[in-house]
Amino acid sequence: MQVYFTIPKHFFAWVIFLLFLFHLSACYQRSHSMDDDEIFPSLINDSAKAQSSIRPVLIDSHILPDLVNAELLITIDVAGLPTANLHLTFNTNIVLLDASFIQLFVRIQNPLTREYEHHRLAIKELTAQTNQLILSLAGGLSDGSHLFIGEGAMLIDGKRNQASNLTLFPDVDPGIASFNFRSFIPTDINLFSKINYPAGKLVAKPTKLKSEQDILADLDLFLSKKVTLGLIDKSQKNAALEKFSAPVSKRIIASGQLRAALLSLLGTVSEHAITAILDGENQTGQPYGKMGFVSGLTTHIVAKGKLQAGQLAIVFNDQFSTEPFPVLSAWIAHEVFHQDLYLGQHEEVLASVADVVTYMQQILVAPSISQYNSDLVRRNNTRMLALLNSGTPGITTLGVKSAQLTDMSVNVLPKSLLKQNSFEDYIRNIYSYSPLTATVGNASLNSFLLKLMKVPSYTHFDFTQATINSIDHRMHVFSTEDLLQIITLLKLQINALPA
Numbered sequence: 001m002q003v004y005f006t007i008p009k010h011f012f013a014w015v016i017f018l019l020f021l022f023h024l025s026a027c028y029q030r031s032h033s034m035d036d037d038e039i040f041p042s043l044i045n046d047s048a049k050a051q052s053s054i055r056p057v058l059i060d061s062h063i064l065p066d067l068v069n070a071e072l073l074i075t076i077d078v079a080g081l082p083t084a085n086l087h088l089t090f091n092t093n094i095v096l097l098d099a100s101f102i103q104l105f106v107r108i109q110n111p112l113t114r115e116y117e118h119h120r121l122a123i124k125e126l127t128a129q130t131n132q133l134i135l136s137l138a139g140g141l142s143d144g145s146h147l148f149i150g151e152g153a154m155l156i157d158g159k160r161n162q163a164s165n166l167t168l169f170p171d172v173d174p175g176i177a178s179f180n181f182r183s184f185i186p187t188d189i190n191l192f193s194k195i196n197y198p199a200g201k202l203v204a205k206p207t208k209l210k211s212e213q214d215i216l217a218d219l220d221l222f223l224s225k226k227v228t229l230g231l232i233d234k235s236q237k238n239a240a241l242e243k244f245s246a247p248v249s250k251r252i253i254a255s256g257q258l259r260a261a262l263l264s265l266l267g268t269v270s271e272h273a274i275t276a277i278l279d280g281e282n283q284t285g286q287p288y289g290k291m292g293f294v295s296g297l298t299t300h301i302v303a304k305g306k307l308q309a310g311q312l313a314i315v316f317n318d319q320f321s322t323e324p325f326p327v328l329s330a331w332i333a334h335e336v337f338h339q340d341l342y343l344g345q346h347e348e349v350l351a352s353v354a355d356v357v358t359y360m361q362q363i364l365v366a367p368s369i370s371q372y373n374s375d376l377v378r379r380n381n382t383r384m385l386a387l388l389n390s391g392t393p394g395i396t397t398l399g400v401k402s403a404q405l406t407d408m409s410v411n412v413l414p415k416s417l418l419k420q421n422s423f424e425d426y427i428r429n430i431y432s433y434s435p436l437t438a439t440v441g442n443a444s445l446n447s448f449l450l451k452l453m454k455v456p457s458y459t460h461f462d463f464t465q466a467t468i469n470s471i472d473h474r475m476h477v478f479s480t481e482d483l484l485q486i487i488t489l490l491k492l493q494i495n496a497l498p499a
Contacts, residue, residue, distance in 0.1 A: 052073065052074065052075040053073075055073075056070070056072075056170075057070040057072050058070075058169035059166050059167065059168060064149075064164045064166065066091050066156050066157065067089070067166075068089045068091050072141060073086075083136065084136075084137040084141070085137065086104075086134070086135040086137060086147075087134055087135075088132065088134075088135075089132050090131045090132070090133070090156060092131060094128050094155060094156050095128060096153070097155060098150075098153055099126040099153075101150030101151070102123065102148070102150065102153050103120060103148045103150075104121045105146040105148070106120075106121045106139070106140075106141060106145045106174075106177045106180060107142050107143065107174045108142065108175075108177045108180070108181065109175045109177075109484060110178075110494060111492060111494065112491070112492075114488075116144070121137060122138035123135050123136065123137060123138070133154070135147075138180070139180030139181075140172065140180060141168055141170045142172045142173060142174040142177035143171065143172060144167060145167070145168045145170075145177070146166065147166040147168060148164070149161060149164045149166070151163040173480055175480035175483075175484055176480055178494055179391070181494045182410075183411060183412065183495050184385070184388055184495070185493045186414065186490065186492060187491045187492065187493050189415065190373070191370070191490055192378055192416075193375075193378045193381070195382075196413055196417060196418050197382075197416055203373060203374060204374060206322040206374075210256075210257070211256075212256040215259075215260050216256070216260070219240075219241065219260040219263060223237040223241070223266065224237065225366065226266070226267045226365055229365065231267035232266050232267040237266075240266050243274075244256075244259050244263055249278060252288055252289070252291060253277075257322075257325050257328065258291055258292065261325040261326070261328035261332055264326050264329045264362065265333065265358065267361075268329075268361045268362065269358060269451040269477055270329075270333035270336070270354055270448055271447075272443060272448065273333055276443065277291060277314075277336065282339050282442065282443065282444065283312075283442050284307075284310055284311060286310075288312045289308075289311040289313045291316075293315070293316045293320075294315045297315070299317075301317055302316065302317055302320060302331050303316045303331045305335040305336070305339070307341055314335045316328070319375070320375070320376050323375075323376045324369050324374075324377070326363070326366060327359065327374075327376050329358060330358045330359035331355055333354045333355050334352065334354055335351070336444045337350065337351040337442070337463075338351065339442050339444070340439070340442075342437075342440070344437035344438065345428050345431055345437075346437070346439065346464055346468060347434075348427060348434055350463055352383065352427045353400060353452075353471060354448050355383070356386075356423075357475075357477065360384060360387075363489065367489055370486075370490065382413065384486070385413060385492070386413055386423045388483070388487065388490075389412040389423075390402065390412055390422045391475070398478065398483070399423075400422060400468060401424060402422040424468060438464040439462065441460065441463055441467075445461055445462075445463065446459075446461055449461050449471075451477065452475060453471070453474035453475065453476060455474070
């Protein structure tokens with residue numbers, strides 16, 4: 001029989017799970033939408049209250065007639081930590097005899113094979129209360145998950161139960177469930193930075209600088225792909241190509257590679273950088289004085305933002321001058337956040353989220369870039385791996401906090417020398433020399449977060465811990481299919497699944 005129990009769906013559950021359910025509708029700029037009234041200020045101002053919601057679960061079973069209904073209860077405490085409990089209600093009293101006879105197998109999609117598989121999900125606690133069996137889960141469910149109740153696991157109306165294999169349908173795509181089993185583990189360390197994976201092969205020698213004409217042709221091709229994907233329109237592409245050759249653009253950015261990098265941000269969450277740099281939409285109110293490559297920077301520095309005599313500038317390490325421009329664009333997205341003399345770790349964390357998310361969007365347009373054996377590509381891939389392995393499971397697919405908040409042994413860079421259990425910790429370790437202070441936000445930060453979290457235009461952000469915390473529940477620019485494509489590009493394996 002099919003058992004379906006309809007109950008009111010609470011507001012918070014709708015926002016989180018509707019984002020999941022419509023993941024196939026479009027690519028990243030078209031994938032997840034949210035109306036202006038679907039806003040949770042508590043997640044922005046860090047004064048979150050405990051929230052809970054109940055989700056009905058459809059069960060396909062003919063062998064457990066005493067089961068009345070099933071519900072998935074999602075609770076988020078004041079610290080933002082979630083719990084997921086599966087409640088099974090029977091039409092008679094039950095007594096739990098042996099919890100070890102009850103196992104849950106979640107249906108997931110293997111990113112390497114794209115095939116659907118079942119993987120055991122830990123049941124943290126199992127209790128029986130009168131006519132209810134309550135399972136506290138270590139992650140979220142998905143459609144096609146199996147709950148196996150072995151013979152003699154419990155008494156139902158005083159009689160030992162027969163073995164049952166229940167198929168569960170909570171109306172959640174199996175692609176989401178893959179994120180229950182982070183960390184994603186590299187199967188090819190040659191795609192990642194030798195700083196973290198020193199056993200990887202040597203980075204290829206820099207290629208020869210391209211001519212201005214060739215760079216323009218590459219930019220035209222790249223933006224044309226965005227037009228095809230529906231991320232920008234043809235008029236936007238043509239305007240960007242005109243800006244590439246405009247004298248004012250060349251005066252600020254002499255390097256064709258960096259000019260293309262900036263203009264390639266069109267259609268990303270970081271596109272505000274274009275007007276910030278060329279048109280003066282920044283803290284100074286005037287265009288940047290310069291963006292270019294310089295010599296003399298230490299090898300670990302990719303780029304630096306500067307403020308001198310009231311004018312902003314960005315300088316790039318010239319060892320990266322031949323890197324693909326979409327790769328460089330991610331670091332423009334990072335550096336454009338730094339628009340004053342005050343810089344703290346919170347600002348670096350948010351700037352790093354911007355560079356990684358932007359890089360992810362760019363490689364979804366041109367996937368082959370992620371396979372380029374250059375120093376900066378491999379650094380970007382490494383930062384991206386740390387983000388993929390962060391975020392609250394069962395609530396969102398991406399975030400900056402630990403994916404397994406109770407397990408400090410989780411490493412966001414598996415098989416590496418570095419041991420950090422979240423993207424935030426990883427970035428704070430890199431910028432440990434910066435003070436733990438909040439700094440004032442700017443238009444570039446606002447524009448980025450409005451696009452990232454789909455919040456209304458009147459929302460204002462600063463570089464604070466509260467802003468960082470809000471991202472874990474609000475990173476809505478990628479569909480599940482987008483993320484699985486990126487995981488496949490990086491040749492990542494789900495933890496505990498055979499390669």
